[in-house]
Amino acid sequence: GKVIGYITLDRFSGAAFEADDIALVEAVASQAAVLIARQRLHLQTEQRARELAVLYEFSRQFERQMDPEHIAQKACQLAVERLAATYAWVGLVPVGEIRLYAAGFHHREMTSPIHHLSQRAFPVAQTAFVHRVLRAGAPLVVESIRDEALLTAEDRQVFEGLGANRLIAFSLRHGGQVMGVLLLGDSGEQREFVERMRFLQSFANQVSVVLENARLFADTRRHLEYMQSLHTIDMTINASLDLDVTLSVLVRQLLNQLRVDAVSVFVLDSHTNLLSCRIGDGFHTISPTNERLRLGQGRAGKVALTRQPIYLPDLRSKPPSSAYTAALVHDEGFVSYYGTPLIAKGQVKGVLEIYNRTPLHPDALWMEFITAVAAQAAIAMDNAVLFQNLERSNFDLRMAYDTTLEGWSRALELRDAETEGHSERVTEMTLRLARTMGITGDKLTAIRYGALLHDIGKMGIPDRILYKPGPLTDEEWKIMRQHPVYAYTLLSPIPYLREALDIPYCHHERWQGQGYPRGLKGEQIPLAARIFAVVDVWDALSKDRPYRKAWPQEKVIQYLQEQAGIQFDPKIVEIFVRLLEEGA
Template sequence: MKQPITTAKAPDKKTDEQALVNSELRYRRLFETAQDGILILNAETGLISDVNPYLITMLGYSREEFVEKKLWEVGAFKDIDASRNAFLELQKNEYIRYDTLPLKSKEGRLVQVEFVSNVYQVGNEKVIQCNIRDISDRKRAEQALLAKEETHWSLIENLPVGVLVHAPDTTVLHCNPEAAQLLEIPAERMLNRKVRDLEWQFVREDGSRMPYEEYPINKVIDSGQVLKNFVMGIALSDSGQNRWGLVNAYPEFDSSAQLQQIVVIFTDISDIKCADESIKRHLEHLTALVEIDRAINFSFDLNLSLATLLTHVIVQLEVDAADVLLFNHTSHTLEHVAGRGFHTKAIEHARQRLGEGYAGLAAQERRTIHIPDLETEQDSYIRKMLLAGENFVSYHGVPLIAKGRIMGVLEVFHRSRVERDDEWLEFLKALAAQAAIAIDNVSLFDNLQRTNTELFQAYDATIEGWSRALELRDNETEGHTQRAADLTVKLARRFGLSDAELVQVRWGALLHDIGKMGIPDDILLKHEALTETEWVVMKKHTIFAYEMLSPIRYLRSALDIPYSHHEKWDGTGYPLGLKGEQIPLVARIFAVVDVWDALRSDRVYRSSWSVEKVREHIQSLAGTHFDPHVVSVCLNSDELQA
């Protein structure tokens, strides 16, 4: 049996045309609303045929100043030779990209952009689309990060040890001058090259050549562990001798436990290879600096940071006692803040004016003060009496300076005469620099916290003042607002709201009737029943509240209660007639609290209701006026039991 022949229906021409129109409309909308600048050029003539609004806004030129112009005829692209050459390259390769291209807006402002151009075939015509993305903010952020990294690296640049930082594939990312000197290879020949491609020749302690697999960097990569006290030789090409180094290397991982970089530290021990104590001291110093740096970076507790610092000062510098005096910028005095190694607590009461005594002189003149024999020196300051019985014979005071400001003084004391070399003094200054950073970090953090606290207290006091001002206008509700706010916060906590959200709940509750400031006294204070016309006016207080509070940015999250606390679960409330869970949760909670406190309070026209009567009344309104779940949680709470 033959199957019936079916024929496909011919496409509707109008439908195709409409689809084309819709497609063009979608493209036009994307073009107009794109958050990148877009230029459309004729690929043959180079004339600009279209420009989107974002680029007009970005560069400040009008549409007329773009259209029918060549790229280099527009002020932002005035580098004529470069623009022409780029256009020729684009015509040839049909693609060109600049990751960073500086443009100038019409008013002369520099705009860093990412510039990508492609050639497309549209029908029988070739067009060029240029996408121009403003990356000025990103560049500024990158520059700020680079400045921070450069500051950190400048510290490493001055360390008396060689430091190399490698990527996980062994590529050299950073190399300080000491490392270049130890390896006898200029830093520029090592940077951005993998270890296998470098001319390093390492030897084992027995003098045999070290295979590539045993290089410290590879040991760390393979094991993922810290490499400590690894002794090896560096074969010097000129003399044929070995320079001996003590290597410590450690991996650094990111938050997802992926290897981020490897830090390799070389200490030249050629002259002191057999001097174990000296080597140990170097390592301990470096470890101390790292531990102090970690204590500073991971804690804003000044006592903890200084305790860590002073412990290392006494152990690493082999001194008998040390303390930190903090500079009070208000009284211009140095005050004891932390100390270790003292026999008595008398030093804790020390106060010394700027310029007085050894510490005052160190701070004022911003230089290290060394008193090798305290018996022959006369410090007129009263602290000489405070140190009686300590038997100190020598003293060092180092000013603590951060960002050009005096932070205090680090003092160290000896009870016996000891000669100290330049290395010891430099390490003392390094520890003092760490102390200054710790104090500065904590000061910045404390100032920020204090400012935030004062600002929050000012907000809170202002809001409470507004609520009290409203209650002064209506004596019958005196105390209602504060009670309702306190109760609402307690109940809202039962619904899992965070502390930050509870602050907004409290503010919203305090301001729940703020809109009544816009209601005339003859309506607000009327004891008789309101007329229908008067009710229309009274109900506007929620709208007035919204209009008053919404312009205040920090109160926008608190608007739910003032605006919606008269909405009802069944949708018969006002001002919007919201229904069910359309009503914000905090407004549903406050609605219960508002009725509870009002009925539990005496009024001129009635006495307060009993607890049981109020509970029954609220329960009866569950599902109509109130959210049934909110009613259940509230009535089962301890707060609404009495």
């Protein structure tokens, strides 16, 4: 029932058309209508097939393409080559931003992407018309660039320079997310170009889908890179208690992942409430590590005081508060700033600052990453403080231990004036000999404690035996030889002295097994006790005693060498004699 055309019959004679003539014409008209309808349907089918082929080709080409600008440029080429557009232009909006930039352009007269016409395409992003399209959502059609009220004079000049009479513009959207604008220019030679709005909208929709897929891929890849970066920082924190090492890794990760120009980290001294820059990277003319700020002073001081991030998209819009902040803008050329507090266990530990020489446009993923890094930095600072406090406590505790042991040693010497200075001398010489034999670390500390307390067991010997001026009886010697056992009984319940028991308990053992209290022989005797036994006899023979004068050094050495393999470990005697000769 739809009218698709008409046939007219003219006769120059006055005779009327007969019924048969009219019937014939009607039959011809009916057949013509069928033929025209079939032809139109065929043409529409072919056109639809071509359109579907374009959509398929576009989809196939971008199955693995994840670069938004490459997608935009290819979409423009397809629109011109397969959709009969005079030119096509695509502008994109970066994630989290409101600006639009020219990402793709193609013109039927262009022979390469750097054709002179492409230079005319850049100003399109600044026209009021494309920003109206960006906000509108629905397609906008301009039938005549010269007469269209939607175009300002400046817009009209830009579009006329591209050589098209009509415009069709689509907002590229997906899932409520505005991604950009597709602009198609038409010279007006083919009226059906505008009439194919439904297909052109499908083409624009497909461009939007491909761009969204590319963004999702980019976000996923960026998220994975951020996770790897956080893992690297976490591994550094776990592997090192050196805050400078951790902050250095953290700053490099921020520079690499966020593509920012400079990063600095301020550490807060909780005693003075002063912020000092611990590390800075990316600065060309100034050194932020010289900066000291009070709470509330400068940007970092305000971040720490308010415990809230500060984002300044344009540093040039605010007057500088100090020579340092002025230099950041004028000498370094920084434009944008982001600062966030470093908080651990409810306490501000410092401030993380980010500077960039171009505008920063943080998106949700960017903010999520910087928040996680800030948390890690705060944990690293808290760990460093805890470690420093622990080291200080351990040092104080070790000093207390040493002082106590030295006090015990002096107390023993006060009971026996004849051996005054003996413990200090044998301790020093035993440590020298142990170091010469390659002993270090905790083992050396245990030897020191053991040497200081080597006669601690004599506290259990009665004074009548300990101070007896004449020779001891067999029964008295039996009691005297119990002092190593008393030392073991006294020291073994003390955990930090258990490693030091070898000398007090075993320094009277002999190499051939005639010693006491257990009659150990050879290497059954702990090494520390074997070392000390040589030094103990050397010191006793080298000093005056009430019952004899000190022996000359040569005689002492001769005695030690004679007792090597009998009373002493021969290897240790050899090393000790060499040490004495080198010292002499």
